[in-house]
Amino acid sequence: MTSQVEAASSTGVPKQPGPAEGESALPELRAMWWETGVRARAEAGVLAVFAELPRLLAEALRTSWRADRTRTLVVAGSTIGSGVMATFGLLATQRVLVELFAAGPTPDRVWAALPALLGLAAAIAIRSGLGIATGYALNGLTPRVDCEVERALFATTTAVRLDAFDADAFADDMERASRGSSSVIDLVEGALNFLAGLAGLLAVAVAVVVIHPLLLLALLVATLPQAWASLRAGHERYRTYIAGSVRRRRLWLLHQLMADRDSAAELRSYGLRGFLLDQYDRVMGAETRIQLDLARKVTTTTSLGSVVGGVATGAVYALLGILLLDGQIPLAAAATCVFAVQAAQRALTAVTFQIDRIYAEGQHVSDYTGFMTRAADYLPAERAGRPAPGPLQAVEVQAVSLAYPERNSPAVDDVTLSITAGQTVAFVGENGSGKTTLAAIIAALREPDTGAVTWNGRPLHDWDTDRLRERIGVVTQEYHKWPFTAATNIALGDIDAEPDQHRIEAAAARAVAHDMIVELPHGYETLLDRTFANGQDLSGGQWQRITAARGFLRTADLLIMDEPSSALDPRAEDALFQAIRDRQGRATTILITHRLANVRHADRIFVLDHGRLIESGTHDELVTAGGQYAELFALQSAGYQSPR
Numbered sequence: 271m272t273s274q275v276e277a278a279s280s281t282g283v284p285k286q287p288g289p290a291e292g293e294s295a296l297p298e299l300r301a302m303w304w305e306t307g308v309r310a311r312a313e314a315g316v317l318a319v320f321a322e323l324p325r326l327l328a329e330a331l332r333t334s335w336r337a338d339r340t341r342t343l344v345v346a347g348s349t350i351g352s353g354v355m356a357t358f359g360l361l362a363t364q365r366v367l368v369e370l371f372a373a374g375p376t377p378d379r380v381w382a383a384l385p386a387l388l389g390l391a392a393a394i395a396i397r398s399g400l401g402i403a404t405g406y407a408l409n410g411l412t413p414r415v416d417c418e419v420e421r422a423l424f425a426t427t428t429a430v431r432l433d434a435f436d437a438d439a440f441a442d443d444m445e446r447a448s449r450g451s452s453s454v455i456d457l458v459e460g461a462l463n464f465l466a467g468l469a470g471l472l473a474v475a476v477a478v479v480v481i482h483p484l485l486l487l488a489l490l491v492a493t494l495p496q497a498w499a500s501l502r503a504g505h506e507r508y509r510t511y512i513a514g515s516v517r518r519r520r521l522w523l524l525h526q527l528m529a530d531r532d533s534a535a536e537l538r539s540y541g542l543r544g545f546l547l548d549q550y551d552r553v554m555g556a557e558t559r560i561q562l563d564l565a566r567k568v569t570t571t572t573s574l575g576s577v578v579g580g581v582a583t584g585a586v587y588a589l590l591g592i593l594l595l596d597g598q599i600p601l602a603a604a605a606t607c608v609f610a611v612q613a614a615q616r617a618l619t620a621v622t623f624q625i626d627r628i629y630a631e632g633q634h635v636s637d638y639t640g641f642m643t644r645a646a647d648y649l650p651a652e653r654a655g656r657p658a659p660g661p662l663q664a665v666e667v668q669a670v671s672l673a674y675p676e677r678n679s680p681a682v683d684d685v686t687l688s689i690t691a692g693q694t695v696a697f698v699g700e701n702g703s704g705k706t707t708l709a710a711i712i713a714a715l716r717e718p719d720t721g722a723v724t725w726n727g728r729p730l731h732d733w734d735t736d737r738l739r740e741r742i743g744v745v746t747q748e749y750h751k752w753p754f755t756a757a758t759n760i761a762l763g764d765i766d767a768e769p770d771q772h773r774i775e776a777a778a779a780r781a782v783a784h785d786m787i788v789e790l791p792h793g794y795e796t797l798l799d800r801t802f803a804n805g806q807d808l809s810g811g812q813w814q815r816i817t818a819a820r821g822f823l824r825t826a827d828l829l830i831m832d833e834p835s836s837a838l839d840p841r842a843e844d845a846l847f848q849a850i851r852d853r854q855g856r857a858t859t860i861l862i863t864h865r866l867a868n869v870r871h872a873d874r875i876f877v878l879d880h881g882r883l884i885e886s887g888t889h890d891e892l893v894t895a896g897g898q899y900a901e902l903f904a905l906q907s908a909g910y911q912s913p914r
């Protein structure tokens with residue numbers, strides 16, 4: 271275990287500031303750059319909460335307005351109306367009390383109070399009605415805001431360039447943004463409830479000032495300590511959230527490792543159960559200690575606030591008594607003020623709770639909006655009016671280089687080559703020599719740092735990217751197991767075309783997948799994901815056949831096949847390469863494989879080494895040249911010779 275820590279530290283990965291006790295045995299996770307800003311805000315204290323409030327409220331109202339104008343207007347109108355009714359209600363209460371405390375026979379006093387009493391009843395009824403209207407409007411607003419925000423997030427995550435995913439923090443950034451997207455509705459609700467609470471407070475303040483201005487001071491004294499305490503408590507909670515960010519990622523990782531299907535077999539065969547449970551105990555131990563510490567701090571702060579608030583309220587009642595005895599205010603005004611203090615305390619509790627919520631959710635929403643802004647840097651440049659490319663005549667790779675972030679040497683280093691229509695060419699070379707990266711550049715999936723790739727003489731980025739990609743099929747080495755039926759898994763290869771069972775089966779046949787699919791419980795309609803009812807999984811080789819079929823489905827001018835046969839049995843491999851050879855002369859294929867026997871028929875073989883193109887020619891030419899290709903080929907073919 272110690273060696274693991276040493277290994278992690280020796281990689282130069284920066285340590286997290288002050289890892290909690292008990293976690294030290296776990297490998298260090300990277301410090302996240304986006305946490306720096308959030309942490310700074312979390313340190314900023316209660317005043318910073320108020321400083322941010324206007325921005326967050328504006329953000330919430332903007333989002334709400336965009337999602338549903340009518341409902342936003344209903345909520346705003348009801349909120350203001352409700353505030354006005356609250357003021358009216360308190361003033362009516364005072365009027366009722368004045369009439370009831372006046373001199374004269376009781377029936378006369380009741381009759382005199384009746385109009386004010388009716389006014390009070392009307393104010394209460396209207397306020398309740400407005401509350402119901404707000405509830406309905408908010409209920410309708412929730413799904414609309416959720417949809418608007420989530421749709422925008424996915425529209426962005428699916429549009430950004432592939433190199434975004436190489437950037438250090440992008441994946442974490444995206445994870446927090448998706449958490450943030452679900453906070454938007456909380457922010458909107460919090461903001462609307464906050465405004466409602468504020469309207470209630472204002473209403474009380476106005477009523478109190480009308481009765482006696484000095485009572486406003488009393489009101490403030492009675493309510494502010496509690497407000498401060500609950501704001502501090504909220505602040506503590508957010509600080510803990512940030513402090514636990516790295517730990518939560520570790521827990522999530524451990525959940526995956528211990529409860530995931532993919533790791534289940536290795537976990538058992540290597541006996542990793544105890545090791546992983548021990549890691550879990552350490553992280554959870556630290557988490558529990560931190561949560562207990564937080565609970566203690568929060569309880570202390572809120573208790574303190576309650577005690578101070580109670581004393582302050584007592585002082586206010588004492589002040590009222592003095593004013594009353596001194597004849598400064600009538601009994602009715604003093605009694606109304608007691609109601610007002612209680613109403614203000616209720617409104618303030620709601621307001622501070624909402625401030626807390628707005629601040630905490632607002633930070634997550636800032637993660638979301640911040641991500642959307644940063645992700646915009648990764649969106650492909652909009653260049654209107656670019657022409658659609660015609661059928662492939664030639665692809666030219668001109669002095670192309672690409673270095674991944676934080677890598678010292680380029681993955682592709684000054685490569686120049688050309689491919690003409692109808693050719694089958696092969697990229698070969700040792701692991702990490704840059705074959706996949708070069709293919710991704712040719713497929714317009716990655717932009718080179720320097721140099722250019724042309725399609726029929728014009729740089730790739732001068733063509734309409736979508737139309738260009740339609741002419742290119744890519745069977746990737748790290749294919750994805752899409753959780754759809756076998757037929758759909760193949761149809762994804764040409765998703766814009768009408769589903770055509772005949773075409774799908776033909777593509778499957780070329781990839782030696784047809785017979786295997788027919789034998790599945792529901793044939794082409796078998797769901798290829800065990801997490802669904804009646805779902806099935808396939809072997810690695812079977813998945814690879816489906817992936818190749820997906821590539822064959824599209825009648826692509828240029829088909830790039832990256833290690834399409836690494837998991838195939840000899841018969842399937844032979845049939846697959848026969849299908850690839852059938853394209854020769856009719857369509858263009860780039861083949862990436864370590865099985866050199868399969869590239870003998872290629873029109874041209876390009877040999878890469880540490881990103882550089884070191885040899886090219888036909889199989890015979892390269893063998894005669896006696897370079898790296900000849901050496902690798904000899905090594906591989908020696909495995910098939912009988913030992914001497």
Ligand SMILES: Nc1ncnc2c1ncn2[C@@H]1O[C@H](COP(=O)(O)OP(=O)(O)OP(=O)(O)O)[C@@H](O)[C@H]1O
Pocket residue numbers: 436674675677681699700701702703704705706707708747
């Ligand atoms: N997304 C990435 N981020 C950082 N480095 C990467 C990334 N993808 C590849 N590399 C690095 O770039 C170099 C070239 O990788 P590439 O996948 O192109 O090699 P390859 O020749 O296809 O390898 P293999 O034969 O193992 O498939 C390697 O050193 C690899 O570690």
